[in-house]
Amino acid sequence: MEPINRRRFLVQGGAVVAAAGVASAVPFNAADALTKGRGKNARNATVPADAKLGDPVVAHLRDLHTGEISLYQGHREVTVKDKHLAALLFNASR
Amino acid sequence: MSSHREAPEMSKDPVADSTDLYAFVSPDNPNMVTIIANYVPLQQPSGGPNFFEFGDDVLYAINIDNDGDGKADISYQFQFHTVLQVGGTFLYNVGPIQSLDSPNWNRRQFFSVTRTERKGGGHKLLAKDLACPPCNIGPLSTPGYADVAASAIHDLPGGGSRRVFAGQRAEAFYVDLGAVFDLGDLRPFEQLHTHFGLNVPELTRPAPGVNATKAVNVHSIAIQIPKTDLTSDGSSPSNPMSSKSVVGVWTTASRRKVRIHNAEGVITESGPNVQVSRLGNPLVNEVLVPMERKDYWNTQLPAHDKQFVDGAEHPELAKLLPILYPGVFPNLASIDDSNKVRSDLVAILMTGIPPGLIPGFQNYTGPVIADMLRLNLAIPPASKPSNLGLIGGDPAGYPNGRRTFDDVFTIELRAIAGVTYPLIDPAFQPDPAASAVTDGLTTDASDQTAEGTIKLLDTFPYLGTPHSGFDIPALHDASV
Secondary structure (H helix, E strand, O other), X not given: OOOOOHHHHHHHHOOEOOOOOOOOOOOHHHHHHHHHOOOOOOOOOOOOOOOXXXXXXXXXXXXXXXXXXXXXXXXXXXXXXXXHHHHHHHHHOO | OOOOOOOOOHHHOHHHOOOEEEEEEOOOOOOEEEEEEEEEEEEOOOOOOOOOOOOOOEEEEEEEEOOOOOOOOXXXXXXXXXXXXXXXXXXXXXXXXXXXXXXXXXXEEEEEEEEEEOHHHOEEXXXXXXXXOOOOOOOOOOOOHHHHHHOOOEEOXXXXXXXXXXXXXXXXXXXXXXXXXXOOOOHHHHHHOOHHHOOOHHHOOOOOOOOOOOOOEEEEEEEEEEHHHOOOOOOOOOOOOOHHHEEEEEEEEEEEEEEEEOOOOOEEEEEEEEEEEEEOOOOHHHHHOOHHHHHHHHOOOHHHHHHHOHHHHOOHHHHHHHHHOOOOOHHHHHHHHHOOOOHHHHHHHHHOOOOOOEOOEXXXXXXXXXXXXXXXXXXXXXXXXXXXXXXXXXXXOOOOOEOOOOOHHHHHHHHHHHXXXXXXXOOOOOOHHHHOOOOOOOOOOOOOOOOOOOOOOOOOOOOOOOOOOOOOOOOOOOOO
């Protein structure tokens, strides 16, 4: 996986920082998780070349230690538990 | 108030603030039921140039429970969108608005109606792009207002006089807020108030009530539908004692879970809708729920109201009345002192009144504790209505549904003061004052013209033509 860069998240992800001081933008893989199931692709750092974000994805990192993250896209809400992703988001938001 | 600004956070979000809910068998068409949900409270009619409107970002709903579980079996959902038609102007209108498609009208609002059914998951768009009327501005901007507003009554599919309206109306709820929220003062009885030892000469003699909402407007969502659209078996009830004759009604407003204000002024919303406001019976969240739980209450389903039942079982106001009016409510004080459960109030507000307590009447939906406005559809409109509803001997009025003119403040005040306690304890003698207390805004039980309700209509949507900003340039400057 390429090094996490906060600016890169914001620009490439087209996502939006949200809520609580511990939430941040999410990469494409989390957006993918919204459409393909509850976090099963959360560790997949690649997306198809023709992938489009559509509606922005908003991440609400609820618990850093359990990795509980609520992801919002359009009218959907998906909650995943992923400590690795939680750590990436937390560090990116610092 | 009934439910205007009744919770701390909701008071800051008026477009999602449910203020009053009415449900009654339509007096001019007894095969139909009219349900009206009001939002956007306390509108000063002159409040331009950005006059009042529904929230495009709010999902409004009228919910019906027809099997007594406190969950919506049927919902009518309303969503709005706003169109700027003129552009390039700061004005709401650039000339007289004399029709719903007037080119002079800059900021217009439209809505859709969707009916959802829990059983089977039905979801049917009934209509879309229905026009709201403008706000009532004044004789130059909105001449012939009543006719223009009447043209915003829309038919719904299915025939049978199904109709819908969404737009500004005159406030029909009446209450003497200024006195009531001054530590429970009731002007007609204020000489009996404890006054907390203060020397207040103007409170030493009775005074008439003052309607705090007499010159304000609200935004109403009104729908008229056949009884057969609401019952569990599609029947039109004729037996008042049948459990199938009773439906529970409440309204909700929901917002998207996430809202982001971007730096460039663009708002992004995301996530599912979550309920932020609701209303069944008037004054429940207002009076029976402690302040720290009011906003939480707004997020809950009626089916989960058991957690709030203590507010009806041991209402704070029942304890306050004997303290605020020393010696006036000794029998009520005896109930309070014995810590007896006010099962009469629980029945009225949370389960409906079971059969057997009032001859020929019931509006019981079962044992589930749920704040819903319960309407027995088999009870026809009254030929001589009492604004005191059931406690005035009129079973077609509150708490059997709620009509636009029902004096719900007085009804609930008297109920809390003990007039309904004999329902569960026939030996109890209510204090004489319990059947007399009022905030003094009606002359008697037949009075359907309390201040501020003079504009009520005889036909759908029943709530009256809104006050115009020209007529009411400042609240209460005019004797409307």
